[in-house]
Amino acid sequence: MTSSTTGVVAGERFAALREHAEAVYAAWRHPERPRIDVAIDTSSLASGAGATRAALERVAADRNAAVDLGRNHGYGMQWLQPLVTITWPDGTSVLYGPVRPEDAPSIVDEATGRVGAAAALASGVLAGDRPGIPSVREHPFFANEPRERRLLRNIGLTDPESLEHYIGSGGYRAVGRMLERHQQPEQVRQLLIDAALTGRGGAYFPTGVKWNFLAGAPTDERYLVCNADEGDPGAWVNRVILEGDPHLLIEGMVFGGFATGARHGFIYIRDEYPLAVERVDQAIRQAEAAGLLGEDILGSGFRFTLEVIRGAGAYVCGDETGLLSSISDMRGQPRIKPPFPAVSGVFFKPTNVNNVESYSNAPFVLRNGPEWYQAEGTEEMHGTRLFTFSGDIPRAGFMEVPFGTPLPALLEACGGISGGRGLGALQSGGPLGSLLPGAVLPTLDTTLNAFRAHGGSLGSGGMIFMSDETCPVHFNEFIADFVEEESCGRCTTCHHGNQRMTEVFRRIIDGGGRREDRHNLEMIDTTIQNSNCQHGQLSPTVMRNTLRHFAPTYDAHVAGHACPTLTCEGLTRFRVVDQSDPRLPEAVDICPVDAFRGAEGDWEILDDRCIRCGACTDVAPRGVAREPVPARPALVPVG
Numbered sequence: 164m165t166s167s168t169t170g171v172v173a174g175e176r177f178a179a180l181r182e183h184a185e186a187v188y189a190a191w192r193h194p195e196r197p198r199i200d201v202a203i204d205t206s207s208l209a210s211g212a213g214a215t216r217a218a219l220e221r222v223a224a225d226r227n228a229a230v231d232l233g234r235n236h237g238y239g240m241q242w243l244q245p246l247v248t249i250t251w252p253d254g255t256s257v258l259y260g261p262v263r264p265e266d267a268p269s270i271v272d273e274a275t276g277r278v279g280a281a282a283a284l285a286s287g288v289l290a291g292d293r294p295g296i297p298s299v300r301e302h303p304f305f306a307n308e309p310r311e312r313r314l315l316r317n318i319g320l321t322d323p324e325s326l327e328h329y330i331g332s333g334g335y336r337a338v339g340r341m342l343e344r345h346q347q348p349e350q351v352r353q354l355l356i357d358a359a360l361t362g363r364g365g366a367y368f369p370t371g372v373k374w375n376f377l378a379g380a381p382t383d384e385r386y387l388v389c390n391a392d393e394g395d396p397g398a399w400v401n402r403v404i405l406e407g408d409p410h411l412l413i414e415g416m417v418f419g420g421f422a423t424g425a426r427h428g429f430i431y432i433r434d435e436y437p438l439a440v441e442r443v444d445q446a447i448r449q450a451e452a453a454g455l456l457g458e459d460i461l462g463s464g465f466r467f468t469l470e471v472i473r474g475a476g477a478y479v480c481g482d483e484t485g486l487l488s489s490i491s492d493m494r495g496q497p498r499i500k501p502p503f504p505a506v507s508g509v510f511f512k513p514t515n516v517n518n519v520e521s522y523s524n525a526p527f528v529l530r531n532g533p534e535w536y537q538a539e540g541t542e543e544m545h546g547t548r549l550f551t552f553s554g555d556i557p558r559a560g561f562m563e564v565p566f567g568t569p570l571p572a573l574l575e576a577c578g579g580i581s582g583g584r585g586l587g588a589l590q591s592g593g594p595l596g597s598l599l600p601g602a603v604l605p606t607l608d609t610t611l612n613a614f615r616a617h618g619g620s621l622g623s624g625g626m627i628f629m630s631d632e633t634c635p636v637h638f639n640e641f642i643a644d645f646v647e648e649e650s651c652g653r654c655t656t657c658h659h660g661n662q663r664m665t666e667v668f669r670r671i672i673d674g675g676g677r678r679e680d681r682h683n684l685e686m687i688d689t690t691i692q693n694s695n696c697q698h699g700q701l702s703p704t705v706m707r708n709t710l711r712h713f714a715p716t717y718d719a720h721v722a723g724h725a726c727p728t729l730t731c732e733g734l735t736r737f738r739v740v741d742q743s744d745p746r747l748p749e750a751v752d753i754c755p756v757d758a759f760r761g762a763e764g765d766w767e768i769l770d771d772r773c774i775r776c777g778a779c780t781d782v783a784p785r786g787v788a789r790e791p792v793p794a795r796p797a798l799v800p801v802g
Contacts, residue, residue, distance in 0.1 A: 170343045172462035177339030180453055181330055188331025191322070192290070193254045197230045197274040199223075201262075202237040202246040202319070204406045205399070205438055210244035211263065218264035219247075222271045230274045236407035238319035240304060241560040243286055248319065249274045255291030258299055258319070259284040289319065304576050307564045309539055313527055313547055314520065315563045318407045323442060326449040329410040335455055337530040338417055342463040348378060351422040355525060358533035359545045363400075363520035364390060365592060365623045367544065367611060370521055376505035377423040380513035387419045387428035388509060388516045390486055394433060394478040395593025398625025400549040401519035403561055405432065405439035408523075409446035413456070413469060415522030418529060420467035423515055428467070431486050433474045444471050478594075478649035479698050483516040485651065496651040497696035518623070520549060541567035544610050548624060552577050555584070555630035570607040573626070580630050587631035588638075588713075592622020594645045595701035598635060598708045618708055634730035635713040636720045639706055640668035646702040657699030660691040664706060673733030674792065676721030681710060729789040732775040736792045739766045744786025750779040 191198075201207070201216040216232070223230050237246050243260035247270055250256040259281055262270060272280035279295075287299025299305070312318070321328035329335070341351065355371030362368045377385055389412065393401040404412055416428050432440050447469050450456040458466050472490050480486045480495040487508050489495040508514020524546065528536050537545045544566035550573070553559045557578035564573070570589070580586050586601030597619030599607070607613050614621045629638075647661035664687050667680050688703040709717060719725050726734040739747070742764050751759040751766060758772040759779075768779075768787070779787045 169463045170345050173339060173460075174343035176454060176461045177335065177343070180455075181336070181339070184327040184330035186331075187325075187327035188321075191233075191325075191328065192250070194231065194250060194252055196252065198233050198250045199230055199270060199274055200233040200235045200248040200250065200322075202244065202248070203234045203438075204236050205402060205436070206241045207237050207244045207246060208438070210261065212245040214264045215245040215247065215262050215267070218267035219270060222267040226271065228271050228275050230271060234322055234324070235320070236318050236323050236403070238289070238299065239315070239560045239562055240286060240302070240558070242558045246286070246319075248289060249281075250290075253291060255293055256289040256320075257293050257296060258286045258289050260286050303578075304558050304560065305562060306576050307568050307572050308562055309547060309565060312563055313539075314404065314408075314411070314523055314549055315561075317411070318403065321408070323407050323409065324445060326410060326446070326453060329408070333530070334410055334526075335414055337526050338414060338455065339461065341418070341421065341529065342461055342465060348422045348424065351418060351529065352378065354528055354533060355422075358528045358536040360521075360524055360528055360536065361544065362517055363524075363548055363623065364518040365596075365620065367621075370517060370525070373505070373515060373517070374419065374423050376503075377425065377513055377515040380424075380505065382513060383424070385423065385425045385513040386509045386515075387416055387423065387425045388483075388487065388490065388504075388514055389416060389428065389430040389522055390481070390483060390516055390518045391430055391432040391436075391439070392474050392481045392486055393436075393519075393623070394481050395596070395623060395625050397551065397553045397590065397627040398593060398623055399551050400561065400624035402436055402439055403549060403551075404519050404523050405436065406442055409439075409443045410450065411523045411526065412443070412519055413446055413450055415525040416469060417456070417460070417467055418525045419515065419517070419522060421465060425515065426466050426468070428469045429472050429490050429509065430469060431472045431474060431480070431490060434476050440471055440473055447471065477651070478645075479651045479696075482696050482698055484696065485698075486516070487514060494651075496653050497698065499695050520624070539565040541565075541610060543567075543612060548609070550609070550624050550626055552626050552628065554590075554627040555581050555633070556628050557581050564609060566609050568609045570604050570609070573609075574604065574628060577628065580628065582630070585631040586628060587633045588629040588635055590627040590629060590638075590705075591625065592620040593625060594642050594649075595698065595704060596620045596622040598638065598642075598705045598712070600712045601631065603712070618704075618711060620704065632728050632730075634726055634728040635709050635716055636668065636726070637672055637728075637730045639709050640665065640672050642705045643668050643702075646698070650698065650702075654694045654696075654699055656691050657694040657696075657702065660687050660694075660699070661702055663687055664703065668706075671720050672726070672731035674724055674731075675733070676724060678721070680721055681717075684710065725791050729791065734792055735775060735789050736770050737768050737773055737775065737777075737779060737787055738790055739768060739786060740788045741786045742766060744783050746783040747786040750783035750787055753778050753782055 245262050246260040247262040269281040285296045288296050352371050352374045360370045391401050477495040480489050482497040485495050485497040490509050504514045540546045547563050547565050549563050551561045589599050599619045611621050643665040647665045650658040652658045694700050729735045758769050761767050
């Protein structure tokens with residue numbers, strides 16, 4: 164067939180898919196009878212969504228209620244999980260949470276006409292109008308989001324396991340138009356360059372330029388790879404798309420395959436994301452059945468296929484070259500660059516690697532144009548990006564904000580620091596990212612330069628707010644232990660250097676800090692820069708930030724043998740200070756190592772038995788207190 168003929172065929176086939184999907188989605192948004200959708204995602208399941216759904220099914224069956232049950236994805240307010248949405252035939256949708264199993268009767272009552280039965284659980288109106296309930300968009304948590312969500316436009320408003328819902332809400336439309344109008348690969352790449360779309364993995368390299376590298380490869384065998392090995396504690400931005408809108412990622416990779424000449428792609432998902440693996444795998448099968456993936460997409464002659472690769476739990480495979488080794492059935496060890504993946508990637512063939520959010524932005528650029536994309540963000544960084552927020556805050560969750568959004572505004576949206584305490588530190592970018600003090604928060608926004616000015620990193624989207632009761636030295640021991648454990652072991656500088664860093668911090672928090680420890684840590688930092696990959700090169704970043712920004716706290720641990728927050732095990736002890744506390748017997752019972760001795764009115768804690776878990780002070784804060792231990796003499800080096 165000629166190109167004009169294939170274009171007509173592609174247009175007709177997609178038009179048929181779209182007509183059917185729009186009818187299915189319209190019926191879902193305006194059901195014949197009320198529908199109760201339970202948010203089914205990793206966060207909701209961890210909060211008990213499975214039990215909530217089972218209770219709703221039981222109550223609806225017992226009452227023979229005229230309701231249906233469905234699913235969606237959490238809207239972003241993860242502190243309110245399990246979340247439930249009721250949609251009525253007129254299209255009105257209201258979000259409720261947290262909905263526990265015991266709340267099921269109220270939800271069913273509300274859905275079947277007893278207005279106000281679940282009013283105490285209402286979080287906001289998603290669509291339509293409900294007297295007395297404000298729009299969810301008016302919630303302070305979303306104060307910094309753009310008027311209309313982009314990457315999150317379908318989250319909470321579709322069934323993530325439905326291809327029809329994705330197409331019916333505008334999905335794959337740009338693919339159909341691209342094939343119908345015979346756009347050229349270079350035109351697609353240029354649109355991304357004009358939009359200044361950058362990667363979202365942390366380096367923020369221009370996506371269109373990166374696709375150009377692969378398009379210029381000298382061989383036809385080339386691959387696309389999606390890095391969904393999201394392993395940073397506190398970051399789950401990729402998981403939101405993988406679980407909540409998997410077809411968005413697939414559509415972005417279809418564009419990538421067309422623009423670069425790749426004919427096959429791999430989506431590498433960490434093993435700890437089983438629901439994401441399941442939903443992406445299902446979405447691939449759905450797209451293949453609909454002719455949106457495969458040997459002849461929409462009858463256009465364009466071929467592109469995808470498969471999911473399940474990781475094996477190695478954090479170091481978050482490095483693109485370690486991931487490529489894993490896909491190629493080799494040990495997940497990063498490679499030395501050059502050669503870069505565009506020259507030698509999967510099976511040593513030219514490869515392009517982007518993360519989930521990078522690919523997922525491409526459909527919006529191609530659907531709406533570069534000018535639309537650049538309407539949000541700053542001159543330095545265009546567009547929006549997803550962030551997840553956790554730590555010592557009352558409102559943990561995810562949101563989509565324009566680049567340049569001030570960090571103080573985001574902390575305010577999260578409800579500030581819990582308990583009215585002060586912000587002690589902000590951790591971004593995971594274990595290889597940064598640890599910045601609360602004092603610099605007013606100077607920070609969501610751009611690279613703002614973080615780089617303080618030696619930090621914006622990272623891949625995870626933000627952890629820590630209260631002033633968090634000990635940065637103790638946190639460093641956790642980070643050092645993590646990066647040592649996750650080192651692939653190839654480089655002596657990385658593995659052994661991180662071992663030494665861990666040993667130093669463990670000795671410090673145990674009360675054995677030495678005057679020369681700062682020099683030794685700085686020497687480790689210098690030496691470890693000779694590591695082969697970024698895991699080693701970036702592993703001392705949090706330590707470097709601590710020595711720079713938390714010097715007084717570090718010095719108190721080393722020179723004064725004291726932990727200002729009374730957190731470090733070797734510098735803290737627990738003592739019974741009020742025998743009359745009525746909750747003291749409960750604290751005795753909860754002790755995991757049986758460290759209490761005596762009887763009621765005469766309790767004491769055996770210091771050599773206590774493991775400093777803090778469970779007793781959580782239960783009986785009046786009766787048990789943390790205290791500094793008497794300072795030990797500093798260890799003097801031999802020789």
